[in-house]
Amino acid sequence: MDxxxxxxxxxxxxxxxxxxxxxxxxxxxxxxxxVLNLGQEGMMLMGAMAGFAVxxxxxxxxxxxLAGILTGMLMSLLFGFLALNLNxxxxxxxxxxxxxxxGLSAYLGGDFVGKPLTGMEAWVIPGLSSIPLIGxxxxxxxxxxYLSFVMFGVVFFFVYHSRPGLILKAVGEAPESAVAxxxxxxxxxxxxxxxxxxxxxxxxxxxxxxYTPLWSDNMTAGRGWIALALVVFxxxxxxxxxxxxxxFGAASIMHLVMQGLGVSVSSNxxxxxxxxxxxxxxxxxxxxxxxxxxxxxxxxxxxxxxxx
Amino acid sequence: xxxxxxxxxxxxxxxxxxxxxxAMVLTLFTGALLFWIQEQNPLQGLYTFFILPVADLYGxxxxxxxxxxxxxxxxxxxxxFRANVWNIGAEGxxxxxxxxxxxxxxQFLESTSGWAMPxxxxxxxxxxxxxxxxxxxxxxxxxxxxxxxxxxxxxxxLNLLLFGVHGPLKDPDGFxxxxxALFSEATTLPVLIExxxxxxxxxxxxxxxxxxxxxxxxxxxxxxxxxxxMDSSAAHYAGFRxxxxxxxxxxxxxxxxxxxxxxxxTxxxxxxxxxxSPGYGYSAIIVAFLGRLHPVGIVLASLLMALVYMGSExxxxxxGLPLALGGLFQGVLLFYLLACDFLxxxxxxxxxxxxxxxxxxx
Numbered sequence: 001m002d003x004x005x006x007x008x009x010x011x012x013x014x015x016x017x018x019x020x021x022x023x024x025x026x027x028x029x030x031x032x033x034x035v036l037n038l039g040q041e042g043m044m045l046m047g048a049m050a051g052f053a054v055x056x057x058x059x060x061x062x063x064x065x066l067a068g069i070l071t072g073m074l075m076s077l078l079f080g081f082l083a084l085n086l087n088x089x090x091x092x093x094x095x096x097x098x099x100x101x102x103g104l105s106a107y108l109g110g111d112f113v114g115k116p117l118t119g120m121e122a123w124v125i126p127g128l129s130s131i132p133l134i135g136x137x138x139x140x141x142x143x144x145x146y147l148s149f150v151m152f153g154v155v156f157f158f159v160y161h162s163r164p165g166l167i168l169k170a171v172g173e174a175p176e177s178a179v180a181x182x183x184x185x186x187x188x189x190x191x192x193x194x195x196x197x198x199x200x201x202x203x204x205x206x207x208x209x210x211y212t213p214l215w216s217d218n219m220t221a222g223r224g225w226i227a228l229a230l231v232v233f234x235x236x237x238x239x240x241x242x243x244x245x246x247x248f249g250a251a252s253i254m255h256l257v258m259q260g261l262g263v264s265v266s267s268n269x270x271x272x273x274x275x276x277x278x279x280x281x282x283x284x285x286x287x288x289x290x291x292x293x294x295x296x297x298x299x300x301x302x303x304x305x306x307x308x
Numbered sequence: 309x310x311x312x313x314x315x316x317x318x319x320x321x322x323x324x325x326x327x328x329x330x331a332m333v334l335t336l337f338t339g340a341l342l343f344w345i346q347e348q349n350p351l352q353g354l355y356t357f358f359i360l361p362v363a364d365l366y367g368x369x370x371x372x373x374x375x376x377x378x379x380x381x382x383x384x385x386x387x388x389f390r391a392n393v394w395n396i397g398a399e400g401x402x403x404x405x406x407x408x409x410x411x412x413x414x415q416f417l418e419s420t421s422g423w424a425m426p427x428x429x430x431x432x433x434x435x436x437x438x439x440x441x442x443x444x445x446x447x448x449x450x451x452x453x454x455x456x457x458x459x460x461x462x463x464x465x466l467n468l469l470l471f472g473v474h475g476p477l478k479d480p481d482g483f484x485x486x487x488x489a490l491f492s493e494a495t496t497l498p499v500l501i502e503x504x505x506x507x508x509x510x511x512x513x514x515x516x517x518x519x520x521x522x523x524x525x526x527x528x529x530x531x532x533x534x535x536x537x538m539d540s541s542a543a544h545y546a547g548f549r550x551x552x553x554x555x556x557x558x559x560x561x562x563x564x565x566x567x568x569x570x571x572x573x574t575x576x577x578x579x580x581x582x583x584x585s586p587g588y589g590y591s592a593i594i595v596a597f598l599g600r601l602h603p604v605g606i607v608l609a610s611l612l613m614a615l616v617y618m619g620s621e622x623x624x625x626x627x628g629l630p631l632a633l634g635g636l637f638q639g640v641l642l643f644y645l646l647a648c649d650f651l652x653x654x655x656x657x658x659x660x661x662x663x664x665x666x667x668x669x670x
Contacts, residue, residue: 038455078643086650091394091455092597096646099590100639106632217632225459232453268471275460275467279446282457287450305315 003132005260010137012256015211017249018148019044019203019220023227024234024241025155026199031231032159033192034172034299038094039079040200041224042101047072047204049109052215056112061120065144065205072201073194075101080193084186087303098224106217119213120144142210144202151199156238168192172297175304185304200224222275229278233285235295244281251277312657323652328598328605330651331644332612338640348627356626357619367618369504373576374614377402377568377585379513381592382610383520384561386601390524391557392537397443397458398565399589400465401436405566406573407469408435410477410488410580413495413573424494429512429570436566437559439465444558448551454558462589473582488580497575509571514607516564521603533557565589586617587635594642613638 023040030037050071055064075097082093120142129139158165171178171188178185203223208215226248234240252274258265286292336354343353361367381398388395409432416424442461446452470486479489497507524530536543536553543550568588573580591613598612599605620634 082643082646086647087653088646088649093646095396095593096639096642099594100636100643103632103635103637103639107630107636110630110632222459222463225456229456229460232456266471266475268467268474271470272464272467275463278460279452279457282452283446283450286452289451292451 007133007136009250009253009256009260010134011140012253013246013249014137014141014145015249016252017245017247018145019206019211019223020227020230020248021148021241021245022151022203022206023200023224024230024245025151025238026196026203027227027231028234028236028238028241029155029159029168029199030192030196031236031300032168032172032297033189034175034297034302034304035083035189035193036090036094036301037076037079037083037097037193037196038091038228039075039097039101039224040094040196040227041220041222042098042105043072043075043197043200044204044207044220044224045101045105045218046075047201048208048219049105049112049204049215050201051205052115052117052208052213053109053112055209056115056117061209064209065202068201068205068209069198070201072197072199072204074197075201076193076197079197080190083303084189084193087305090301090303102218109215109217112215113217115215117209117213120210144206144210147202148206152238152242159238169297172299175299189304200227203227226274226278229282232292233281235285235291236297237295248274248277310659312659314655314657316653316655319652320655324600324649327648327651328600328609328645330648331598331641334644334648335637335641338644339637342633342636343629346629348629353623353627353629357623358615360626361615361618361622366504369501369506370618371611371614372506372510374617375610376507376510376513376575377572377588378592378595378613379607379610380509380516380564380568380571381561381589382595382599382606383513383516383603384564385592385596386599386603386606387520387524387533388557388561389596389601390537391533391553392540393447393554393557394455395440395443395458395558395561396455396593397440397461397589398561398592399585399587400458400462401439401562401565402569402572402585402589403462403465403469404439405432405436405569406580406584407465407472407477407569408432408438408566409570410472410491410573413491414477414488414580416495417489417492419492419494421494424492425497425574428495428574429567432570432574433563433566436562436564436569438562439566440558440562441555444555448554469580469584470582473580477580479579486582490579491574495574496578497571505576507571507575509568509575512567512571516567517603517607524603529553529556565592591617591638594638594645597642598645 023044027037027040047068051064051068054067055061079093079097082088083090122140122142125139129135167183167188171183171185175185204220207219230241230244230248233244254273255267255270258270339357340350340354343350362371381402385395385398409428412431413428439461443454443457446457447454473486473488477488479487497509500506500508532548532553535546536548536550569584572584595606595609595613599609616634616637620631623629623633624631
């Protein structure tokens with residue numbers, strides 16, 4: 001393998017990891033508040049579809065990005081209504097959101113399948129981008145990748161160094177105590193769910209506007225689910241999300257590596273790698289039950305009953 | 309305040325049964341609204357979607373053809389969900405059943421043996437079981453969340469199936485189409501009525517439902533499954549072997565879904581193709597919930613879901629509506645169901661305009 005190939009693999013790894021990172025950050029915040037939203041895949045699909053459709057019609061990619069975010073938020077409100085207002089089972093509500101999102105995006109996006117769109121262009125930062133190996137991966141990406149870096153910083157600061165972040169964790173760890181000190185559990189959880197929706201919509205829009213500028217049914221191909229696994233992988237710690245997202249990105253571009261090594265394996269078999277990697281990682285991390293208990297938000301997945 | 313929401317002391321049985329009905333009515337209204345938005349006559353739309361597909365005997369037979377795989381998967385899922393095992397992997401288990409079954413069926417291309425068919429069906433069920441055993445073992449021994457593993461395995465199974473039809477199982481005389489050879493007569497499921505496509509798989513599905521009913525309501529193992537689902541610590545104190553039960557329900561679901569897959573390829577399709585299932589395994593999740601995890605309920609719900617599949621095809625042919633409308637209806641239905649289930653645990657009191665109504669403390 002030569003330097004060029006490694007540079008390109010690192011570049012592709014960051015690109016492929018970006019949608020996972022965006023969605024997983026949203027889900028992490030959501031889970032920190034104690035809400036398990038399994039609807040990431042559906043919100044991503046809707047974000048991808050809406051982003052593409054709006055960008056195609058308006059001719060402006062940034063309108064598309066905005067539409068993706070807003071659509072993700074709207075979708076998450078549906079989940080919020082079921083899981084937070086009606087106290088429905090969170091697992092079932094999340095699944096419903098995914099099934100609904102897949103159906104609705106295929107229905108509304110029907111007219112946009114196969115339409116051409118010029119995707120987001122890279123902002124190459126002069127000088128920095130010519131650093132050997134990592135320059136291209138970090139400084140010759142499209143603006144949404146840079147946005148994911150920024151969001152990573154924001155989420156990191158929010159969770160570990162801000163008062164609202166403390167409130168979020170309090171609600172997730174001990175909702176009853178949070179109520180006792182005068183916090184509104186439902187409101188905090190709604191905000192967290194909304195943020196999760198926005199990030200999932202953004203992650204979806206990244207796919208349809210930058211990663212592969214097109215729309216097709218079910219184009220997210222399980223990335224929403226992988227992002228969920230990523231949160232477990234990271235043991236609900238923000239720093240590890242970054243590592244995990246790029247590792248999974250690497251698993252998804254194994255065909256590039258294989259080509260580089262001159263190995264020929266069926267593309268269908270290679271396509272199973274990110275999913276298998278997810279399972280392997282889940283097995284490695286879940287086998288230590290104490291660890292999960294230690295890091296998972298205490299009230300994760302449990303509905304909160306307001307006491308009169 | 310005009311309405312008052314209060315928590316019931318006990319879940320309402322009536323509402324548990326009424327909620328799916330209410331959800332269906334709401335879905336129909338939403339459907340009518342969607343047709344109206346598409347500038348179609350809503351009544352004609354509903355007629356085309358829900359009545360026209362089953363207006364003749366052929367349509368009814370097709371309803372059975374579509375309902376059979378959904379029902380098989382839902383029967384398996386209902387048992388899993390009863391045990392509080394969140395198996396989302398019926399789709400992958402179905403695909404693996406189709407793949408295993410096809411591989412075995414392709415060994416019998418020249419055969420006329422009567423043993424071929426049972427063997428093919430058995431290998432299909434075995435394929436699904438093997439696939440379901442993975443999340444069971446991972447859950448039992450590594451504490452791995454079965455929702456995520458089963459979903460991941462769905463994607464893996466789909467890619468393995470694609471590998472099969474593009475690679476080793478491709479028909480050598482098939483002009484490079486990603487399809488297997490057509491199965492022989494000996495490995496094709498017999499039809500129930502001459503001239504119609506309704507096949508033995510539909511009977512198998514009904515048998516499976518009866519088996520589920522007997523096991524769940526009449527055997528000790530079924531009792532253990534229900535206890536595990538309702539209160540896992542109670543099951544633990546009672547000395548039930550939780551891991552064995554988890555493995556058991558997943559293996560059962562895998563067998564049912566695998567059977568569904570192999571019945572599809574040896575029944576209505578007749579060969580292995582990339583599109584064995586239009587998402588039957590996912591629809592079966594909705595069916596299981598809509599049917600309240602009850603055998604009779606899931607039979608009715610799977611017929612409804614099959615009708616939605618047929619209706620969306622009919623809507624496309626007759627009215628030029630997008631095929632995706634079917635998937636949308638399924639999602640809407642599940643949403644309404646979850647929302648209506650609120651009424652099982654909560655009561656809405658209409659208080660009129662009077663303000664002197666005593667508020668009941670729950």
